[in-house]
Amino acid sequence: MNLDWQTITHVTKVDPAKPLPPDLGVLEGTDLVLVGGSDDVTERNTLAAIEQVNSQFPALPVLQEPYSATHVSTDTIENADFLSIPAVYNGDRDHFVGKHVDLFTEVGRKPDELLGTGVPIVGDLIASKGRDAISDLSSKLFGEGYVVQHLDSAAATMAGVRECYTPEQVAGAALATETFYGFPVFYIEYSGTYGGPVDVEAAAPYLSDTVLLYGGGIDSHEKAIEILEAGADAIVVGDCFHDDPDTYLETIPTTE
Amino acid sequence: MNLDWQTITHVTKVDPAKPLPPDLGVLEGTDLVLVGGSDDVTERNTLAAIEQVNSQFPALPVLQEPYSATHVSTDTIENADFLSIPAVYNGDRDHFVGKHVDLFTEVGRKPDELLGTGVPIVGDLIASKGRDAISDLSSKLFGEGYVVQHLDSAAATMAGVRECYTPEQVAGAALATETFYGFPVFYIEYSGTYGGPVDVEAAAPYLSDTVLLYGGGIDSHEKAIEILEAGADAIVVGDCFHDDPDTYLETIPTTE
Numbered sequence: 001m002n003l004d005w006q007t008i009t010h011v012t013k014v015d016p017a018k019p020l021p022p023d024l025g026v027l028e029g030t031d032l033v034l035v036g037g038s039d040d041v042t043e044r045n046t047l048a049a050i051e052q053v054n055s056q057f058p059a060l061p062v063l064q065e066p067y068s069a070t071h072v073s074t075d076t077i078e079n080a081d082f083l084s085i086p087a088v089y090n091g092d093r094d095h096f097v098g099k100h101v102d103l104f105t106e107v108g109r110k111p112d113e114l115l116g117t118g119v120p121i122v123g124d125l126i127a128s129k130g131r132d133a134i135s136d137l138s139s140k141l142f143g144e145g146y147v148v149q150h151l152d153s154a155a156a157t158m159a160g161v162r163e164c165y166t167p168e169q170v171a172g173a174a175l176a177t178e179t180f181y182g183f184p185v186f187y188i189e190y191s192g193t194y195g196g197p198v199d200v201e202a203a204a205p206y207l208s209d210t211v212l213l214y215g216g217g218i219d220s221h222e223k224a225i226e227i228l229e230a231g232a233d234a235i236v237v238g239d240c241f242h243d244d245p246d247t248y249l250e251t252i253p254t255t256e
Numbered sequence: 257m258n259l260d261w262q263t264i265t266h267v268t269k270v271d272p273a274k275p276l277p278p279d280l281g282v283l284e285g286t287d288l289v290l291v292g293g294s295d296d297v298t299e300r301n302t303l304a305a306i307e308q309v310n311s312q313f314p315a316l317p318v319l320q321e322p323y324s325a326t327h328v329s330t331d332t333i334e335n336a337d338f339l340s341i342p343a344v345y346n347g348d349r350d351h352f353v354g355k356h357v358d359l360f361t362e363v364g365r366k367p368d369e370l371l372g373t374g375v376p377i378v379g380d381l382i383a384s385k386g387r388d389a390i391s392d393l394s395s396k397l398f399g400e401g402y403v404v405q406h407l408d409s410a411a412a413t414m415a416g417v418r419e420c421y422t423p424e425q426v427a428g429a430a431l432a433t434e435t436f437y438g439f440p441v442f443y444i445e446y447s448g449t450y451g452g453p454v455d456v457e458a459a460a461p462y463l464s465d466t467v468l469l470y471g472g473g474i475d476s477h478e479k480a481i482e483i484l485e486a487g488a489d490a491i492v493v494g495d496c497f498h499d500d501p502d503t504y505l506e507t508i509p510t511t512e
Contacts, residue, residue: 085436089357093349100436101345105428108462138435172361179394180341180356182438206364 003061003082005184005211005233008032010224010252013215013238014053016045021245024056029252033057034236035080036065038154043073050079065144067158069103077140086146087183089173092160100143107137144185145177149199150216153191167202174203178210188232190216192239194223197230204231219244224251259317259338261440261467261489264288266480266508269471269494270309272301277501280312285508289313290492291336292321294410299329306335321400323414325359333396342402343439345429348416356399363393400441401433405455406472409447423458430459434466444488446472448495450479453486460487475500480507 008031014020015037027033033053035046050062064080066072077083085103088095147170148161155161165173170188177186186207188199194217204212214227215236227235240247264287270276271293283289289309291302306318320336322328333339341359344351403426404417411417421429426444433442442463444455450473460468470483471492483491496503 087353087436089353093352096349096353097345100432101425101428103428104432104436105425108427108431109424141435143436168365169357169361171364172357172359175364176356176360179397180343180360180399180438182436 003032003063008211009228009234010254011213011215011234011236012241012248013236014049015041015238015242016049017041018242020049020052021242021248023245024052026241026245026249027053027057027060029249029254030060030237031234033060033062034065034084035062036067036071038067038158041067041071043071043076046071047073047076047079050076054079077137081140083137083141084144084185085141086144086159086187087181088146088148088159088161089176090147090161090163090165090169095159142185143181143183144187144213145173145181145183145210146187146189147173147199148189148191149195150189150191150193153193155189155191165199167198170199171202171206174210174212175206178207183210185211185213187213187215187236190214193217194219197226200227200230200232218251219247221250221253224253228253259288259319264467265484265490266510267469267471267490267492268497268504269492270305271297271494271498272305273297274498276305276308277498277504279501280308282497282501282505283309283313283316285505285510286316286493287490288317288319290319290321290340292323292327294323294414297323297327299327299332302327303329303332303335306332310335333393337396339393339397340400340441341397342400342415342443343437344402344404344415344417345432346403346417346419346421346425351415398441399437399439400443400469401429401437401439401466402443402445403429403455404445404447405451406445406447406449409449411445411447421455423454426455427458427462430466430468431462434463439466441467441469443469443471443492446470449473450475453482456483456486456488474507475503477506477509480509484509 010030011032011034012030013034017037017040035049053062061081063082063084064076065084147165148156149164174186177183200214211233213234213236214232218224218235218237219240224235237251266286267288267290268286269290273293273296291305309318317337319338319340320332321340403421404412405420430442433439456470467489469490469492470488474480474491474493475496480491493507
């Protein structure tokens with residue numbers, strides 16, 4: 001992975017199922033666009049969102065974070081710069097290891113056995129590129145160690161999250177990411193609600209090689225700064241990008 | 257981790273609960289000693305086994321692979337060169353993520369809160385060394401992506417393994433280890449029975465940075481060579497080390 005996280009403090013999460021703001025120029029100050037969502041998201045609207053960002057901001061890196069393999073195709077992979085797959089520490093077995101092994105089992109299968117399988121990420125990709133696709137995919141794909149901290153969210157339901165972690169457990173998951181699992185990113189996700197700086201403060205001291213992201217409920221300059229000062233490498237801002245561009249602009253630290 | 261896997265093709269697994277062979281000199285030709293087991297293993301007999309190997313072969317690297325946190329103490333950590341913790345792909349959630357986060361949560365807790373906890377690996381270590389112990393531990397500790405392929409074994413029961421993987425799933429788990437999880441080792445464990453070269457042949461093409469180990473039922477020169485020629489970086493030989501030193505010596509490739 002060649003994403004230069006040193007330069008990234010503000011990430012915009014684009015939900016492909018929601019309308020983009022009238023003026024996409026508000027993205028000017030952000031450092032990375034993350035495309036992904038659950039309800040009503042398809043491969044088609046994902047690709048459209050990626051292409052719109054690419055056409056207006058060709059130098060802005062775009063990361064696809066699919067919630068399902070059906071959101072991914074050769075087209076999305078070719079148009080996005082990176083592909084991230086969450087591994088949810090406080091989710092069920094499927095969302096930390098089960099589905100991932102299934103995915104890589106598909107990836108590893110022989111190309112000619114893959115034609116027509118129901119896993120587009122793999123079938124299409126390998127059919128079009130052959131075995132070299134495996135190393136192509138590996139260079140774009142990385143894992144995110146995830147903690148979902150808002151039970152009443154689509155993300156929590158989807159990943160089988162039954163309880164939020166205490167700050168001590170968040171710290172443990174951060175330390176496990178840094179020293180045991182090799183994910184380059186540790187992501188604290190409050191999905192639609194503001195969790196404050198506590199979990200970020202707990203995780204930050206244990207992360208040195210790992211990038212710390214926080215997402216959820218950031219809708220002001222003060223909240224953005226609070227999370228960054230608590231030790232996050234970058235904040236992820238989603239809802240207000242779609243709903244309230246003025247508020248969104250306030251969350252970009254450099255355009256205060 | 258500074259273990260030089262390039263020089264390691266033969267690993268001896270020492271079960272601390274079993275008597276060592278009368279002449280420990282048979283270890284002369286092995287490249288690494290792995291100390292660990294389940295039934296009747298204690299911290300005390302683990303430490304004794306590590307110390308016996310160290311005293312006779314001070315240059316031979318010793319890796320402790322604990323089955324339980326109760327097998328670990330400051331003494332075992334200080335006497336062993338490395339500490340490995342399996343993450344079992346085809347096991348239950350606890351044995352791939354649950355217990356690991358619990359462990360690192362303990363590691364991350366403040367030293368003074370740890371005194372007297374029931375997790376010796378952490379309590380003793382951190383009590384004796386303070387917060388620096390965390391980085392000490394990290395430098396010795398690494399994860400092993402594990403597949404347990406013998407259902408009727410203590411390892412399978414302990415890790416909650418309900419079914420063996422097909423060779424394609426073994427390949428998928430290998431690819432996931434190489435490109436997604438950061439474990440430096442992928443271990444195919446047939447625990448007491450010989451699984452043949454099929455799984456090793458399936459996994460090997462997907463492993464470049466990851467070391468491939470095979471263990472289970474190797475009791476002849478032919479089997480040792482078959483597994484190595486199938487693509488394993490090293491074989492792990494256990495039972496016959498304790499039970500039949502002559503057979504054990506045959507499994508060492510360089511002492512044919």
